[in-house]
Amino acid sequence: MITLYRKYRPMTFKELIGQEHIKKYFEKSIEKNEISHAYIFSGPRGTGKTSTARILSKILNCKNPNGHNPCNKCENCVAINNGNFMDVIELDAASNRGIDEIRKIRDAANFRPVSGKYKVYIIDEFHMLTKEAFNALLKTLEEPPEHVIFILATTNLEKVPETIISRAQVLQFKNITESDITNHIINIAKSENRNITEDAAKIIARKAKGGARDALSLLEQLLKFSDNNITQNDVIKILGLFDENLLENFINSIYNGDNENLLKISNEIFNEGKEIEVFLEEVLEYIFNNIEKSENLSRDIHIAKKLSDLLKEIKYSENKKILFDINILLFAFEFSTNNNEKKSLQSTKLDNITQYEEISTSTVESLTSKVLDILLNKKEKMDLGLYFALKNAKITEKDDYIKIFFKKENLLEYQIVKSKSTILELFYSNLTKHLIKIDIEYENNKDEEMRKNNIIKLF
Incomplete structure (x- = not known):
């Protein structure tokens, strides 16, 4: 034949x-x-x-x-x-x-x-x-x-x-457009006395990635294993592809930190014997096909980069499921942590304005909130360490004076901030365009105890 x-x-x-x-x-x-x-x-x-x-x-x-x-x-x-x-x-x-x-x-x-x-x-x-x-x-x-x-x-x-x-x-020679390949597939199917829906032909054209030969190879598989009318569901089932609802569910589960649902999706893919590389490729295609509708472009590009790196790594892995599960849970943890940090940061801004009477009434947004924003956006190891340390402090502002207070259980955070005090003063001073005095206090500030806890310089 x-x-x-x-x-x-x-x-x-x-x-x-x-x-x-x-x-x-x-x-x-x-x-x-x-x-x-x-x-x-x-x-x-x-x-x-x-x-x-x-x-x-x-x-x-x-x-x-x-x-x-x-x-x-x-x-x-x-x-x-x-x-x-x-x-x-x-x-x-x-x-x-x-x-x-x-x-x-x-x-x-x-x-x-x-x-x-x-x-x-x-x-x-x-x-x-x-x-x-x-x-x-x-x-x-x-x-x-x-x-x-x-x-x-x-x-x-x-x-x-x-x-x-x-x-x-x-x-x-250029890649052939999806539109041209779609029409070609429909015409070939007719020549073979078979019908294929436009939606089904579009999926084949997308999977062919600009190559007419690959498109016809995929169509040949469908002609052998499907009835006279080839539908979108036939393409998904026979070629081992994935429904868009599943792809969207997977992406949202990462963004929302839904570990249980992510593992459920992973089990479904592997239990059905489908290729995890194909799944990742389709997720990436889905993200970029919907990039113009994105409400958070930087977030979508960030997860696309991570999934692309995972795809490269997983192709050479002997235990694909473990590698896949570990990484998607890490991605979900990262996004859920970022989301919680942003919410917490917004809450901190409100607390700084309403809770502490010492903050200058002329400050619309506290200096500390702005400093936290800077540290979070820089996303360097040193800056993130300082950011999380400050999150565990009680900070009050009054005129050109900043008081940063740590409770007894926050010794590590106190040491981090203490070691970065010069950097902090620069941040605050740059925001106000004049010198800011910072006082860093610890609830149980004993020199002997500080020496016993020689755990600094991790950040």
Whole structure:
């Protein structure tokens, strides 16, 4: 049985999905009869590089071209489509990367075409050639026979030597849009006498990530394991994907610190035998697909970065569930702590204004609240240590005098603040633009006890 992506491979430039700039380039080149001796097709996999190479090789050797497109009926076109045309030679550099293979090409290139006008060499993933093979290829590209055309395809142009790039026309292939892939999937399904809903086709297009070949591979799975009508639920179930409600539930559970629900979601994923990497990829896609509607952009980007790092780490882990569970609980703890700190900070601001009579009545917002804001936002280890220490103190403000008092059970916090007193004075003074005096007191302030508790300099 022929796979869908081979069965529906574009046969003309008109059938090529997307890549309008590539089509226009070759239309103009063919019109003016300006064909280069070497092309580099660079771009993501499944975007039409090899298909374009074959279409070009056909139009160059077609006996009855139809404008800018091959006829696909003459003996040359039919032979190229069947892969048995002697003058179109395809080579996969991933498995033929040595100097011997390139030397064979170099030697054979000197002979004229057997049946066509041009001898076309299509080398796929040519960035994988060895250094010696590149040097041998370079010699041929510098002095190519008139009847030879090289089409070099790669997904990693950065690995290609500059000397090779400078001797070829470089054409960049783009990811195919989700809209184009969606329409392509719907049309292919109809050709196979099957129906697929637009929502289902959109999910496949999104999972294909810009590659038509991957989209058709996914569609082929669905055609084999589903009934005549393919729905969104079929796609989610058969391809092992996840419902958007679950993704939203997971994200909200992290933000709200709902550990119980996070572990429940984790158990469901692993018990059903679904891929945790796929889940994380879909969560990331969900976040970025809804980024414009975000009410807290910095928060969403922050969790996306953490989940992206986890995805990289989990791919190489032997116990994915433990790693996943530990990290999502840590993320939830971080977000719930931040939320509680913000609430506590707001409460502290109110307490500082209303509870302590000593605070100057001219201060709309206490200086300490502003200092706490600064320390929290800096998020450096030293600053956070000082922040949490101050949170355990009773602080009063009066004119240019700040009193920071610690109870007996807050010895560690007292020592932290005491060791950072100079920094604190700078913070307060910078806010008021004049010198502020700080007095730091401890309820049981005995020198002997301080020496016994030699636990400072942790922060």
